[in-house]
Amino acid sequence: MDTSAFFDRAPTLFPGDPQDTDPIDPYWDQVKADVTGFTSSNELAMLNLAAEIMPADEAYLEVGTFKGRSMCGTVRDNSDKVFYAMENFLEFGMAGQEARAELMDNLAKYGKGADVRLLEGDCFALMAQKGIIDRPVGVYFYDGEHTLLAHYLALAVVEPLLADEALVLVDDATWPVVQRAHRLFLERHPGWTIDATWDAKSDDDPRWANGLHALTFRRTGPTVLKGRDEWLRRYQVHLQNRLNRVAWKAATKFPGVMKFGARIIMGRSRAIEQKQD
Numbered sequence: 653m654d655t656s657a658f659f660d661r662a663p664t665l666f667p668g669d670p671q672d673t674d675p676i677d678p679y680w681d682q683v684k685a686d687v688t689g690f691t692s693s694n695e696l697a698m699l700n701l702a703a704e705i706m707p708a709d710e711a712y713l714e715v716g717t718f719k720g721r722s723m724c725g726t727v728r729d730n731s732d733k734v735f736y737a738m739e740n741f742l743e744f745g746m747a748g749q750e751a752r753a754e755l756m757d758n759l760a761k762y763g764k765g766a767d768v769r770l771l772e773g774d775c776f777a778l779m780a781q782k783g784i785i786d787r788p789v790g791v792y793f794y795d796g797e798h799t800l801l802a803h804y805l806a807l808a809v810v811e812p813l814l815a816d817e818a819l820v821l822v823d824d825a826t827w828p829v830v831q832r833a834h835r836l837f838l839e840r841h842p843g844w845t846i847d848a849t850w851d852a853k854s855d856d857d858p859r860w861a862n863g864l865h866a867l868t869f870r871r872t873g874p875t876v877l878k879g880r881d882e883w884l885r886r887y888q889v890h891l892q893n894r895l896n897r898v899a900w901k902a903a904t905k906f907p908g909v910m911k912f913g914a915r916i917i918m919g920r921s922r923a924i925e926q927k928q929d
């Protein structure tokens with residue numbers, strides 16, 4: 653993936669600085685209005701451009717598809733590309749069948765002719781399976797679980813799957829917890845740079861949701877997931893996921909208590925400092 657082509661063309665989708673303007677094409681607002689989800693119009697424009705620039709012998713990988721808003725925007729006019737979507741249908745008390753059905757309906761409407769391959773399950777287990785993706789990943793969009801460990805692993809576990817040059821887009825990246833995970837990861841792994849940060853000015857900013865950061869990966873040598881990173885992955889897959897399942901079940905039964913608990917535990921790590929223009 654020619655990442656510099658992405659960074660050169662990204663500003664041309666906007667009438668001014670992407671940070672402070674909306675995309676020129678109103679299509680993204682239509683997708684946002686029609687498909688339940690979390691991605692903003694500015695983000696949809698960026699994801700779609702990334703998929704357009706990615707060569708067809710590489711794959712686009714999304715983690716955290718929910719009801720498909722981001723994927724519906726990404727695939728537009730990109731029917732010659734291959735898209736993988738990983739989703740475990742766990743968050744938001746999602747009744748699996750219901751959410752899956754909505755996702756399929758949305759893809760049928762917005763993804764006609766697109767080659768979207770849904771991989772259902774935990775992304776940290778799926779990404780470690782040999783041969784799960786049939787070609788190097790040129791673009792990776794992470795919009796899954798938002799804890800420190802999940803964001804660290806989101807980069808560690810995907811690295812062996814990435815093309816020698818790849819674009820990595822991370823949602824909710826204005827949150828301190830995401831930036832801390834990126835700092836920890838980049839200190840320990842060569843080949844990564846953070847090249848653009850489109851930040852949210854407030855929680856759920858209509859323009860950039862909770863922020864989108866664009867990272868570039870350039871391989872400096874072969875990568876195999878091992879040692880500390882592999883142990884962390886096993887902890888996440890075998891223990892943390894079970895705890896998450898229990899927590900989401902409890903959240904469905906006792907929404908008030910769990911919301912309060914989550915605010916206490918995660919409040920500061922996900923708080924966006926209000927910025928003045």
Ligand SMILES: C[S@@+](CC[C@H](N)C(=O)[O-])C[C@H]1O[C@@H](n2cnc3c(N)ncnc32)[C@H](O)[C@@H]1O
Nearest residue numbers: 689690716718722739740742743774775796797
């Ligand atoms: C914020 S939503 C994604 C929003 C979506 N991209 C959109 O445009 O609306 C996060 C999704 O990640 C999924 N998720 C969380 N942890 C996951 C994991 N370990 N593996 C796969 N999917 C996961 C959740 O079930 C949830 O649907």
